[in-house]
Amino acid sequence: MSQFFLIHDIESWCEGALKNLQHYSIADDRYIYIIKKSETIIGFAMVNKHLRFNAKGFAVAEFYIKKNHEKKGYGRILAEHLFKNHPGNWEVAVTLTNKSALIFWEHIVSSYTGGDFLKKRNSSFNGYGFIFNNNLKNKPWKK
Numbered sequence: 488m489s490q491f492f493l494i495h496d497i498e499s500w501c502e503g504a505l506k507n508l509q510h511y512s513i514a515d516d517r518y519i520y521i522i523k524k525s526e527t528i529i530g531f532a533m534v535n536k537h538l539r540f541n542a543k544g545f546a547v548a549e550f551y552i553k554k555n556h557e558k559k560g561y562g563r564i565l566a567e568h569l570f571k572n573h574p575g576n577w578e579v580a581v582t583l584t585n586k587s588a589l590i591f592w593e594h595i596v597s598s599y600t601g602g603d604f605l606k607k608r609n610s611s612f613n614g615y616g617f618i619f620n621n622n623l624k625n626k627p628w629k630k
Contacts, residue, residue, distance in 0.1 A: 498527065518573070522552075522565045529556040532565055534573060539609055540616040544576025545569075550588075566595045574622045582614040592617050 516536040521528050530552035538546050547569065552562045570577060579596060581588045596604050596617040604619035 502528075517548075520565065520569060522561055522568075524556065524561070529553050530561060530565055532569055534569055538578060539580050539612065540578045540607055540618050541576040544578065544620075545573045546577070547579045562591060563595055563598075567599060570599060570621050576620050577618070579617045580609065580612065580614055581617070582612060584613075589615065 518534040520532045520534070522530045522532075531549070532547060532551070533549040534545055535548045536543070536545060537548065538544060547566075550562075550566070552565070579592045581592055583589070593606065596619060600619045600621070604617055607616045607618055608614075609616055
């Protein structure tokens with residue numbers, strides 16, 4: 488059975504949730520990033536190595552920017568920070584039903600790679616993967 492809770496103080500909830508996420512980041516293959524404006528958390532991202540398209544590399548597991556901070560460049564800043572901190576193979580998997588995320592990620596990945604990426608369909612989760620390598624010497628999908 489599902490339970491739902493109304494959060495009255497989102498800032499306090501975010502701080503508590505981030506403390507609980509320490510368990511997520513203990514593993515060597517998981518990373519958590521937050522983005523702040525002044526002292527306020529406005530978004531977060533989780534990176535792991537649970538891949539659908541590559542044998543090894545990094546994946547965006549979760550990505551969130553608060554609604555009132557969307558379309559202001561914060562998502563791009565956070566995404567590019569993830570990519571720059573983890574060179575190698577990357578994939579961002581997005582379900583077909585998440586239209587805004589498909590548009591966002593195709594735009595971000597295309598811009599970041601100068602169009603040098605692969606958009607690949609994956610029927611096992613009914614979505615697309617945006618696949619690229621930010622280590623300029625290694626482009627495994629171009630062989």
